[in-house]
Amino acid sequence: MAIKAKHQRLVLLAIALVVLIGAALLAAWALRNQASYFYVPSEIVADPPSPDRAVRLGGMVEKGSLRTEPDGVTIAFAVEDGNARVPVVFKGIVPSLFVEGSGVVAEGKMATNGTFVADNLLAKHDENYVPREMQNMTDAQARKVVAETK
Amino acid sequence: MIAELGLAALWLAAALAALQLVSGVLGLTERGSVLGGVVRPVAVVQGVLALVAFCCLIYVFAVTDLSVKLVALNSHSMKPLVFKIAGAWGNHEGSMLLWVTVMGMAGAFVALVERRLPEPTMLATLAGQAFVSLGFYAFLLISSNPFERLSPVPAEGNGLNPLLQDLGLAFHPPTLYLGYVGLSIAFSFAIGALVTREVGPAFARAMRPWVLGAWIFLTIGITAGSYWAYYELGWGGWWFWDPVENASLMPWLAATALLHSASVLASRNALRAWTVMLGVVAFSMSMIGTFLVRSGILTSVHAFAVDPERGTFILGLLAINIGGALTLFALRASTVTEGERFALVSREGALVFNNVMLSAILGIVLFGTLYPLLAEAMGAKVSVGPPYFNPMSALFAIPMLIVLAVGPLLRWRRDKLARVGKALIIPVMLVVAAGIALVAIGGVPLLPFLGLALAVGLAWASVLPLRDRNLRRTPLPVWGMVFAHFGIAVALFGMSCESAFNVEKLVAVRVGDVTEVGPWGVKLDTIEPVAGPNWTALEARLLVRYGPDGKVTRMLPQSRSFWAPPQQTSESALLTRWNGQLYAVLGGEAEDGRWQLRLWWKPFVPLIWIGGLLIAFGGLLALIGRVASDVRRLIAKDKIAYRHERKAQLGLRP
Numbered sequence: 165m166a167i168k169a170k171h172q173r174l175v176l177l178a179i180a181l182v183v184l185i186g187a188a189l190l191a192a193w194a195l196r197n198q199a200s201y202f203y204v205p206s207e208i209v210a211d212p213p214s215p216d217r218a219v220r221l222g223g224m225v226e227k228g229s230l231r232t233e234p235d236g237v238t239i240a241f242a243v244e245d246g247n248a249r250v251p252v253v254f255k256g257i258v259p260s261l262f263v264e265g266s267g268v269v270a271e272g273k274m275a276t277n278g279t280f281v282a283d284n285l286l287a288k289h290d291e292n293y294v295p296r297e298m299q300n301m302t303d304a305q306a307r308k309v310v311a312e313t314k
Numbered sequence: 315m316i317a318e319l320g321l322a323a324l325w326l327a328a329a330l331a332a333l334q335l336v337s338g339v340l341g342l343t344e345r346g347s348v349l350g351g352v353v354r355p356v357a358v359v360q361g362v363l364a365l366v367a368f369c370c371l372i373y374v375f376a377v378t379d380l381s382v383k384l385v386a387l388n389s390h391s392m393k394p395l396v397f398k399i400a401g402a403w404g405n406h407e408g409s410m411l412l413w414v415t416v417m418g419m420a421g422a423f424v425a426l427v428e429r430r431l432p433e434p435t436m437l438a439t440l441a442g443q444a445f446v447s448l449g450f451y452a453f454l455l456i457s458s459n460p461f462e463r464l465s466p467v468p469a470e471g472n473g474l475n476p477l478l479q480d481l482g483l484a485f486h487p488p489t490l491y492l493g494y495v496g497l498s499i500a501f502s503f504a505i506g507a508l509v510t511r512e513v514g515p516a517f518a519r520a521m522r523p524w525v526l527g528a529w530i531f532l533t534i535g536i537t538a539g540s541y542w543a544y545y546e547l548g549w550g551g552w553w554f555w556d557p558v559e560n561a562s563l564m565p566w567l568a569a570t571a572l573l574h575s576a577s578v579l580a581s582r583n584a585l586r587a588w589t590v591m592l593g594v595v596a597f598s599m600s601m602i603g604t605f606l607v608r609s610g611i612l613t614s615v616h617a618f619a620v621d622p623e624r625g626t627f628i629l630g631l632l633a634i635n636i637g638g639a640l641t642l643f644a645l646r647a648s649t650v651t652e653g654e655r656f657a658l659v660s661r662e663g664a665l666v667f668n669n670v671m672l673s674a675i676l677g678i679v680l681f682g683t684l685y686p687l688l689a690e691a692m693g694a695k696v697s698v699g700p701p702y703f704n705p706m707s708a709l710f711a712i713p714m715l716i717v718l719a720v721g722p723l724l725r726w727r728r729d730k731l732a733r734v735g736k737a738l739i740i741p742v743m744l745v746v747a748a749g750i751a752l753v754a755i756g757g758v759p760l761l762p763f764l765g766l767a768l769a770v771g772l773a774w775a776s777v778l779p780l781r782d783r784n785l786r787r788t789p790l791p792v793w794g795m796v797f798a799h800f801g802i803a804v805a806l807f808g809m810s811c812e813s814a815f816n817v818e819k820l821v822a823v824r825v826g827d828v829t830e831v832g833p834w835g836v837k838l839d840t841i842e843p844v845a846g847p848n849w850t851a852l853e854a855r856l857l858v859r860y861g862p863d864g865k866v867t868r869m870l871p872q873s874r875s876f877w878a879p880p881q882q883t884s885e886s887a888l889l890t891r892w893n894g895q896l897y898a899v900l901g902g903e904a905e906d907g908r909w910q911l912r913l914w915w916k917p918f919v920p921l922i923w924i925g926g927l928l929i930a931f932g933g934l935l936a937l938i939g940r941v942a943s944d945v946r947r948l949i950a951k952d953k954i955a956y957r958h959e960r961k962a963q964l965g966l967r968p
Contacts (some may be wrong), residue, residue, distance in 0.1 A: 199697065
């Protein structure tokens, strides 16, 4: 265990660096696999992500698509961006500002049958808290949709 | 009038910070040494002025002076007084004013009481504190003036986000800020010690109580924030890896590492450069957190306003402060001589391991928090959540927790594992027994499995440092360590239980229906409208019973509608037993007249926050012990000086 005086600092430094670089590499690898990507309906229809991958889907809740299943807690609706629509099911208590024609970001996975199974919904809460992707979407893709639906 | 007074106090405080910086720097030179004398008084007055400005802001909020723009935008005359006051820091400008107030007060406190270090080091430290403060004063006065007037005066204010209208807001941000900004003291001490080449045990001993104080507040703030999010958001979770949560976790990780490395430096004169580096890193993490939150570049419930100008300003401050400190470190690192040596198996070795693991977790969290920004720069929109953070941080936390059980038993400098092996037999057996029990229960996922088994062993191992000690003579810092480490075991147990044994139920029921969740029977008794000071609500009366013959208890979850600003929130209802919590949320009414109820039975979940408080309590014991022994030493020194003086006087007598 006796380490030479001169070398101890270097050894400690080397160990610390190896661990930290290892952590960084591991983090980079995990992030590539675990980050959840944001899609709009036309992207998800064109190129569906694999069913085991957590993704987020953002768009407008299609008018007339919202209905509640007989169990009273599962809802089904469609998210659209003007070009494509994706059916979504969600089991849970919906955010209070979640209504047809409003913007929504759904977190969940794409099932093999083409339905998006959401485990969380983010609605536009108020002026101060808009999901970040929604801001861009209302500008770029959703303006047309909003104009049509209002 | 009061608003103008506040603004004037703020300008004056900024000017004094400039004076403190200049006289601190000049005081270090031979020709300017006379200026050194003003630094401490100026620091004190600067802190007091910042406090005056903050009190002015609280006043205009308390009386709802709508001619002040900030009040009009964020408050409302119909709000209860406590939320009017708490609303003063529930917005961007107010929270930044709280930031500089805490920073000024912390500097004033140091200037008032800290006398253990050589005066030049103190001058450099206070100059460093003034330099950082100055940047934030500039930020407030130039781009975020909290006292700006509004003309014409509106008839009514916009109100405060209902989620923030909770007693948690009165308590959580100030506590967190005391911790966050208290770390600026560690930063300034590191700068002071680097500038005057005084990195040594004395520096660590002087810095330690300040870091400990900030760390205690940070621990309480994070614990309180977690509990607040748990009951207020109504999502049933206690930690979401939200960027803002990460922003408070990162300084905590760095400060925890700093505490441990400072204790190595103080008692063993090793890890000099590393400790200074951590002092810089800890407060840098506070500033990065502020940047992430206040610039609005990340989506979060905490992000108040999206203003690119402010983001750029904070980024600039960040670059100057962190860049400057790191440059100073790089220039002076070679002059920091190597400290004492130690064997790998030793108390120092274990603490180095703890430090490296904490730094790795810090890196993991920082990387995961910034990744969405990096990805967005490359054109992809991503978010990073628990699937990344949980396993990645556990990967480094688990080895750290194992070493945590062993490290406090080791001797300084050099030790043998065989010596402490005997003491660890029981904890190891506990871990194995817990593991077998969990396998028997079955269905426990890997991470909670490891967490529960480790927590049981760690709980036992954490009190082992008290063995063979006379408990009455055991120093307070040792008690503190035992409490804090035991608190980690308790919190770990709660976290693991929460993810392993959580029972969740989502149902739609009619009034009168009974449903079950875990061991509980829940009956929806009535739904009735109720009214509060600035909201109306639908309140469900739930009659709940634990087991078939338990006592019937009432729970009252609400679905609230606020009218300023118009927004709905759900107020969850909690019922705590010794072995867990029942959590109920009222949802909406379905078309057929059924009501949605979301229920959770969370065994042992309160242990998470009890553990957090135990950790903070351990810190408090250590702080009291350190301060008491410093005061004793100071008194002893005074006595000796007094005796010398008496002797000298007696000697002078003919």
